[in-house]
Amino acid sequence: MFLSSIVGALFFLLHYASSNPVKGYVALTDSLSNDVVINTLPSLQLQKFGERLYYFGAIFEGNYYQAMQFCNYHDMQLVSIESKEENDFLWKHMQSFLGWGEYWFWTSGTTMPDEHWVWMSTGKPILFANWFENQPDNAGNNEKCLEVRYSHTNKALMWNDHVCTATKHVICETTVPKSVSKMITNNSNCNLTVISVPPQ
Numbered sequence: 001m002f003l004s005s006i007v008g009a010l011f012f013l014l015h016y017a018s019s020n021p022v023k024g025y026v027a028l029t030d031s032l033s034n035d036v037v038i039n040t041l042p043s044l045q046l047q048k049f050g051e052r053l054y055y056f057g058a059i060f061e062g063n064y065y066q067a068m069q070f071c072n073y074h075d076m077q078l079v080s081i082e083s084k085e086e087n088d089f090l091w092k093h094m095q096s097f098l099g100w101g102e103y104w105f106w107t108s109g110t111t112m113p114d115e116h117w118v119w120m121s122t123g124k125p126i127l128f129a130n131w132f133e134n135q136p137d138n139a140g141n142n143e144k145c146l147e148v149r150y151s152h153t154n155k156a157l158m159w160n161d162h163v164c165t166a167t168k169h170v171i172c173e174t175t176v177p178k179s180v181s182k183m184i185t186n187n188s189n190c191n192l193t194v195i196s197v198p199p200q
């Protein structure tokens with residue numbers, strides 16, 4: 001009886017570990033309202049690519065405007081993906097903790113206010129792009145914000161225009177290591193919300 005209980009506990013732990021691929025999370029402390037920061041605890045450590053640092057808000061979910069507020073609050077900017085190398089870096093890093101999941105993330109890309117694609121965080125036009133087939137389609141004449149999709153099979157972040165008020169995860173980036181490092185605290189565990197829908 002005792003032995004079977006031990007075996008059962010081990011089986012549970014193995015199952016739990018295999019179904020929770022997220023590792024290396026750190027907790028952030030926020031004082032924003034729940035409307036702006038929805039369950040930001042915990043998230044990933046900052047990752048370096050060239051002169052940039054990236055924060056993967058795989059726990060945070062909010063609309064485009066809330067995503068921008070979230071990054072700004074942490075002295076960062078909503079991500080602008082300006083090259084294939086940057087797009088590939090983001091995908092490769094996500095692969096290490098998202099595995100076979102599928103997740104949507106907001107970027108700072110938008111067609112507001114004049115129908116031209118720009119990075120809101122930098123004010124620069126979008127030159128490199130990696131759109132899904134048949135995207136951007138500005139469905140309903142109401143898709144003015146740029147989301148990117150992580151999935152294991154695509155081998156790169158794929159892009160789609162979508163409704164700005166939709167809820168997504170977030171990627172932030174910055175070049176200011178000192179101020180960013182102050183917000184990093186302790187390790188913690190978490191569960192991710194799996195999103196698996198085709199682009200609209």
Ligand SMILES: [Ca+2]
Nearest residue numbers: 080081082173
């Ligand atoms: Ca960038």
Ligand SMILES: [Ca+2]
Nearest residue numbers: 137138161200
């Ligand atoms: Ca679309």
